[in-house]
Amino acid sequence: MTTERVFLLVQRQGKYRAILISVTNPGESPADLRPQDLIDAALKQAGATLDSTALDGA
Numbered sequence: 001m002t003t004e005r006v007f008l009l010v011q012r013q014g015k016y017r018a019i020l021i022s023v024t025n026p027g028e029s030p031a032d033l034r035p036q037d038l039i040d041a042a043l044k045q046a047g048a049t050l051d052s053t054a055l056d057g058a
Helices: 035-046
Strands: 002-012 015-025
Touching: 002 035, 015 035
Parallel strands: none
Antiparallel strands: 002 015
16 A cells, blocks of 8 residues: 655634644555645635745755
8 A cells, every 4th residue: 555645734714723634545655646746625624724934955
């Protein structure tokens, strides 16, 4: 099994939250979908935006 994860720090209504996006493939190869492919949909559903300052340390 192969698991890929992305942790996001988001701001919603002035408060910071963390979102975990995880994609698991039953085989040894990475999944067809990357966690990055799901970020926009997750942010939209959460009504959140990325904290751009969190990206500075990446």
